[in-house]
Amino acid sequence: MPLELSARDRAMLDGDAGEGPRIAMRIVASMAEVLDADHLIDVASAHVDGCLYQGQASLDFAERLARAGARVSIPTTLNVGGVDLLHPGLYRGDPDRAARSRRLMGLYEGMGCRPTWTCAPYQLPDRPSFGQHVAWAESNAIVFANSVLGARTDRYGDFIDICAAITGRAPAAGLHLDANRAGGILFRLSSVPGRLLSEDILYPLLGHLIGAESGSLIPVIDGLPPTTTEDQLKALGAAAASSGSVGLFHAVGVTPEAGSLEQAFAGRVPRREVTVTPALMAEIRDGLSTTTGRIDAVSVGTPHFSLDEFGALTPLIERTAINPEVDFYVSTSRAILAEVERMGWMSAYRRAGIQIVTDTCTYIAPILSPSTRVVMTNSGKWAYYAPGNIGVEVVLGSLAECVRSAAEGRVWRDDALWRG
Amino acid sequence: MDSGEVEGRTLAAGSATGRVLRLDEPLSLWGGMDPATGRIIDRRHPQAGQSLAGRVVVMPAGRGSSSSSSVLAEAIRAGTAPAALVLREADPILALGALVASELYDRRMPVVVIDERAHAAIRAGDEVVVRAGPRGASVRGPRGSATPRG
Numbered sequence: 001m002p003l004e005l006s007a008r009d010r011a012m013l014d015g016d017a018g019e020g021p022r023i024a025m026r027i028v029a030s031m032a033e034v035l036d037a038d039h040l041i042d043v044a045s046a047h048v049d050g051c052l053y054q055g056q057a058s059l060d061f062a063e064r065l066a067r068a069g070a071r072v073s074i075p076t077t078l079n080v081g082g083v084d085l086l087h088p089g090l091y092r093g094d095p096d097r098a099a100r101s102r103r104l105m106g107l108y109e110g111m112g113c114r115p116t117w118t119c120a121p122y123q124l125p126d127r128p129s130f131g132q133h134v135a136w137a138e139s140n141a142i143v144f145a146n147s148v149l150g151a152r153t154d155r156y157g158d159f160i161d162i163c164a165a166i167t168g169r170a171p172a173a174g175l176h177l178d179a180n181r182a183g184g185i186l187f188r189l190s191s192v193p194g195r196l197l198s199e200d201i202l203y204p205l206l207g208h209l210i211g212a213e214s215g216s217l218i219p220v221i222d223g224l225p226p227t228t229t230e231d232q233l234k235a236l237g238a239a240a241a242s243s244g245s246v247g248l249f250h251a252v253g254v255t256p257e258a259g260s261l262e263q264a265f266a267g268r269v270p271r272r273e274v275t276v277t278p279a280l281m282a283e284i285r286d287g288l289s290t291t292t293g294r295i296d297a298v299s300v301g302t303p304h305f306s307l308d309e310f311g312a313l314t315p316l317i318e319r320t321a322i323n324p325e326v327d328f329y330v331s332t333s334r335a336i337l338a339e340v341e342r343m344g345w346m347s348a349y350r351r352a353g354i355q356i357v358t359d360t361c362t363y364i365a366p367i368l369s370p371s372t373r374v375v376m377t378n379s380g381k382w383a384y385y386a387p388g389n390i391g392v393e394v395v396l397g398s399l400a401e402c403v404r405s406a407a408e409g410r411v412w413r414d415d416a417l418w419r420g
Numbered sequence: 421m422d423s424g425e426v427e428g429r430t431l432a433a434g435s436a437t438g439r440v441l442r443l444d445e446p447l448s449l450w451g452g453m454d455p456a457t458g459r460i461i462d463r464r465h466p467q468a469g470q471s472l473a474g475r476v477v478v479m480p481a482g483r484g485s486s487s488s489s490s491v492l493a494e495a496i497r498a499g500t501a502p503a504a505l506v507l508r509e510a511d512p513i514l515a516l517g518a519l520v521a522s523e524l525y526d527r528r529m530p531v532v533v534i535d536e537r538a539h540a541a542i543r544a545g546d547e548v549v550v551r552a553g554p555r556g557a558s559v560r561g562p563r564g565s566a567t568p569r570g
Contacts, residue, residue: 030519034510049487052487052490055455055497056498057490057493057496061493139485142486156486157489157513158517159520242485
């Protein structure tokens with residue numbers, strides 16, 4: 001089907017709105033052709049991931065847009081950058097790379113994006129509403145927007161994100177369309193006991209399985225309790241978008257497009273079914289953990305720690321003394337950090353010697369001490385990427401297991417959790 | 421097709437010749453490939469440690485992070501990118517990386533999609549020619565080989 005552009009789209013393409021929109025529209029229109037879209041749609045907001053420095057190409061692209069005078073035309077949030085601007089002393093890497101990261105972050109801010117510096121824009125006020133079309137990048141944010149909020153975004157990445165923000169347009173394709181949002185593969189949780197279902201650690205494990213098994217099918221989960229929290233769904237989606245390409249999942253009775261199994265599958269029969277068992281979950285936990293024994297550090301907050309997660313961690317660290325040999329990091333956004341300060345919780349973190357990281361993440365920026373070899377995390381996404389990105393061994397465990405292990409200096413497991 | 425040539429769809433235009441590297445699983449370039457060297461750094465990937473640089477990389481699909489566009493564009497700039505990508509499923513994230521690199525650096529790395537049977541028939545190590553233009557793409561294997569059989 002040929003792509004049909006509106007008069008306004010064509011004017012942008014012809015440069016009537018200036019050089020910035022011309023470049024941006026050319027890229028949006030090319031992507032529409034790749035995606036077989038027959039027209040473009042308006043998007044209400046954008047979340048831009050291109051502000052994370054990946055090399056000279058990141059800077060060259062942003063500089064070309066900025067030089068052309070490009071400005072965003074819709075509300076646009078920014079993903080993490082390569083440095084923690086609030087705590088610059090945490091950066092242990094090449095100062096030249098830090099300077100380039102900073103410069104890139106400045107270029108995106110200069111184009112009118114909000115300096116939110118978070119991979120969890122859904123924790124900020126003014127999040128997208130049900131059914132609203134948006135152009136979000138960052139795989140975990142995409143899956144959260146589609147699945148938990150019921151907003152509509154395709155799997156946008158670097159470059160197209162800022163082009164959608166500049167033009168306010170995106171291809172009518174992928175997860176924007178009803179036809180592509182119906183379930184295809186069913187994950188049954190009937191064999192998972194209630195206690196494990198209520199534990200946060202189940203969710204990244206389940207997400208990892210779903211990502212690995214779903215391929216291009218939309219996963220549907222049957223059996224999550226209606227009390228499932230947004231943070232649990234965040235962890236699930238982030239893990240599923242790391243081990244696979246999941247941009248949308250449905251959880252029957254939990255997420256907004258899955259009031260029933262029939263609704264989630266749009267009346268069709270699942271192409272595949274997977275039965276989830278506690279043994280399978282423990283196997284994934286062990287598969288994501290590359291070592292056992294002594295740990296050097298704990299890192300939580302991937303995706304960025306929410307206020308509720310701080311609410312859960314604060315009492316744990318108040319009653320457990322962290323081993324001084326173990327570095328403990330919590331990654332979050334500057335917006336959530338401001339809330340934590342307002343709640344008066346920061347003193348507990350300072351007392352415990354816990355380092356809060358904002359604007360970036362511990363597996364993206366060189367923040368961990370060079371002597372760090374083994375890191376424990378409660379994040380499936382962190383466990384998935386950190387060994388390749390920063391060359392550490394990882395152990396995956398629940399938040400409580402992370403804190404107790406940080407106290408003991410070695411991996412501590414709550415075995416009762418895993419007995420099925 | 422008995423000429424050893426299969427037709428496919430162009431996601432990003434260009435033409436290239438190179439030896440085939442088959443990836444058994446989808447790879448996320450971000451967190452999966454080091455753009456400074458072209459090597460696969462995802463330790464869980466079956467082809468971990470191999471270099472994608474200059475190869476015609478035949479893989480089922482892209483995967484994972486939306487930053488893979490930047491990693492691909494950077495690899496193309498740095499000369500560590502594959503010669504071409506041959507996919508079974510369209511991947512806009514990879515297409516975009518190639519598209520932006522052609523805008524910025526005028527270097528064209530073809531990204532093409534071919535059907536499952538032809539995709540499966542491409543043999544590792546064979547030298548193939550990938551051509552991708554606005555009207556369609558082709559992957560041509562060495563004369564007399566089974567790669568690829570359309």
